[in-house]
Amino acid sequence: MTRLVWFRTDLRIHDNPALTHACRDQDDDVCAIVFNTLKQWQQHGLGPRKINLMQAAMMELKQQLAQLNIPLAIVTVDNFADCVSYLQQCMGSQRVSELAFNLEYEVNERKRDIVVGRWCQDHDIIVNKFHDQCLLPPGSVKTQQDEPYRVFTPFKKAWLNIVNNQFAAPLPAPAVRQHNETAFHLLQDHTDITTQADDLWPTDEDSAHNQLNTFLDDDVLRYHEQRDLPDADATSRVSYYLSTGLLSPRQCLYSAWLKNACLLNGGENGIDTWINELIWREFYRHLLVAYPSLCKHKAFKPHTEHVPWRNCEKDFNAWCEGKTGYPIIDAAMQQLRQQGWMHNRLRMITAMFLTKHLLIDWRMGEAFFNEYLVDADLASNNGGWQWSASTGADGAPYFRIFNPTTQSERFDKDGYFLIRYLPELTRLPSKSRHAPSAAERKLCGYPAPIVDHKMARQRALDAFKNTLEVA
Numbered sequence: 001m002t003r004l005v006w007f008r009t010d011l012r013i014h015d016n017p018a019l020t021h022a023c024r025d026q027d028d029d030v031c032a033i034v035f036n037t038l039k040q041w042q043q044h045g046l047g048p049r050k051i052n053l054m055q056a057a058m059m060e061l062k063q064q065l066a067q068l069n070i071p072l073a074i075v076t077v078d079n080f081a082d083c084v085s086y087l088q089q090c091m092g093s094q095r096v097s098e099l100a101f102n103l104e105y106e107v108n109e110r111k112r113d114i115v116v117g118r119w120c121q122d123h124d125i126i127v128n129k130f131h132d133q134c135l136l137p138p139g140s141v142k143t144q145q146d147e148p149y150r151v152f153t154p155f156k157k158a159w160l161n162i163v164n165n166q167f168a169a170p171l172p173a174p175a176v177r178q179h180n181e182t183a184f185h186l187l188q189d190h191t192d193i194t195t196q197a198d199d200l201w202p203t204d205e206d207s208a209h210n211q212l213n214t215f216l217d218d219d220v221l222r223y224h225e226q227r228d229l230p231d232a233d234a235t236s237r238v239s240y241y242l243s244t245g246l247l248s249p250r251q252c253l254y255s256a257w258l259k260n261a262c263l264l265n266g267g268e269n270g271i272d273t274w275i276n277e278l279i280w281r282e283f284y285r286h287l288l289v290a291y292p293s294l295c296k297h298k299a300f301k302p303h304t305e306h307v308p309w310r311n312c313e314k315d316f317n318a319w320c321e322g323k324t325g326y327p328i329i330d331a332a333m334q335q336l337r338q339q340g341w342m343h344n345r346l347r348m349i350t351a352m353f354l355t356k357h358l359l360i361d362w363r364m365g366e367a368f369f370n371e372y373l374v375d376a377d378l379a380s381n382n383g384g385w386q387w388s389a390s391t392g393a394d395g396a397p398y399f400r401i402f403n404p405t406t407q408s409e410r411f412d413k414d415g416y417f418l419i420r421y422l423p424e425l426t427r428l429p430s431k432s433r434h435a436p437s438a439a440e441r442k443l444c445g446y447p448a449p450i451v452d453h454k455m456a457r458q459r460a461l462d463a464f465k466n467t468l469e470v471a
């Protein structure tokens with residue numbers, strides 16, 4: 001019997017339910033496939049850095065699987081429709097009797113899987129699907145009225161109740177196949193991948209585990225106190241590994257649970273708080289499945305579709321380039337551009353600045369983040385943007401508008417983060433770095449603010465209030 005494992009955003013051999021399932025019997029032949037769907041990813045707005053990392057992670061996976069004596073074909077096709085036709089042809093020629101994969105939840109991905117599932121059914125090929133992106137399958141955490149939760153805190157309570165009763169350890173990597181007679185290795189890789197090393201973001205599972213373990217050993221106990229300080233580097237930075245599937249959420253949560261005296265909640269403050277963030281990640285995934293219109297970039301709160309967003313290219317470009325004249329915004333955007341990652345507090349501040357101070361449509365910011373973030377992920381990105389824009393399920397109330405200067409003074413008191421990314425401000429005293437005077441700006445060659453905070457705040461309040469009245 002030949003079993004085929006179809007890898008997607010689960011580029012790992014540990015805690016991979018589809019792979020483990022396919023490898024359950026040593027007598028079977030197991031082979032694997034992954035698609036490099038370059039054009040589809042570009043259509044989905046992913047940027048070159050993230051695409052390069054995913055391709056490099058596929059090459060790493062190929063080596064890992066080879067050590068288990070499992071051949072992986074990396075196949076370059078344009079889009080999801082091509083994946084389907086390639087799979088059909090390959091499953092026929094390789095006499096595959098079972099296909100196993102871990103589910104992806106976005107609309108196009110789900111449509112693709114339905115087509116493949118139907119074809120397999122018609123050709124007597126068993127399909128085994130698994131959930132690895134969430135601890136609890138989307139749709140399985142419901143209110144008493146059998147509705148999806150729209151608010152985080154009750155979702156979290158219900159989620160904890162279920163997980164506490166069935167919290168299983170991550171799966172080990174499968175054993176080396178003693179014999180694997182599949183002719184799959186004869187398949188040429190249909191690929192022309194050339195990847196570049198990225199100094200910041202490794203593409204192997206060992207590095208992902210080192211990142212997680214170092215955080216849990218060194219920083220997690222202070223997480224609740226320091227997670228909002230961008231200069232402290234006190235967060236885990238595992239989001240990139242989660243978004244490529246080099247780590248699974250179960251591996252993160254299980255390690256945290258072990259460290260927390262086998263508690264998901266009610267243990268150490270730092271660990272509880274970190275687990276809480278991982279539950280936000282689950283919440284956004286559950287929402288995405290319950291409300292597929294989110295995949296189509298519709299606002300969760302329909303009335304907010306009437307916000308009169310300003311179509312101002314000049315302001316949008318200033319935001320993208322980090323030239324708004326608000327140091328915390330500009331430094332954050334430089335972090336994004338240089339590292340492909342931005343601190344969570346800064347994501348909230350920059351997103352709120354774009355949608356409230358500049359009154360620019362959150363979808364433009366969402367797309368920009370999606371292109372530049374190495375952890376770009378539709379559910380969390382959409383959730384974060386709709387939270388900040390007050391258009392989302394459990395978003396910030398529209399009248400709570402962050403003042404970028406006071407946020408900067410509060411979370412980067414001495415301006416050390418600011419000068420890391422805006423070295424031109426180094427010569428200013430710490431206090432002046434958050435909002436330099438006109439003379440100081442001239443001295444440092446730093447631009448004037450593109451918008452006045454007070455005016456912009458009022459403009460946003462009026463715009464949102466009017467929308468509520470229209471609705």
Ligand SMILES: Cc1cc2nc3c(=O)[nH]c(=O)nc-3n(C[C@H](O)[C@H](O)[C@H](O)COP(=O)(O)OP(=O)(O)OC[C@H]3O[C@@H](n4cnc5c(N)ncnc54)[C@H](O)[C@@H]3O)c2cc1C
Pocket residue numbers: 227235236237238239240242243274277278279280281282284342343344345347348351369373375376377378380381382383384385388
């Ligand atoms: C506007 C905006 C856009 C965002 N876009 C993304 C995105 O594309 N991809 C992404 O993974 N996260 C996104 N986030 C959530 C969050 O900012 C990042 O997950 C976090 O900064 C990643 O850094 P970390 O791994 O050090 O997080 P930690 O603070 O160490 O948290 C641990 C993990 O919990 C999860 N998490 C933490 N905060 C959130 C949150 N607010 N929402 C959902 N999950 C969370 C992440 O998986 C993260 O890796 C966004 C947030 C905002 C406000």
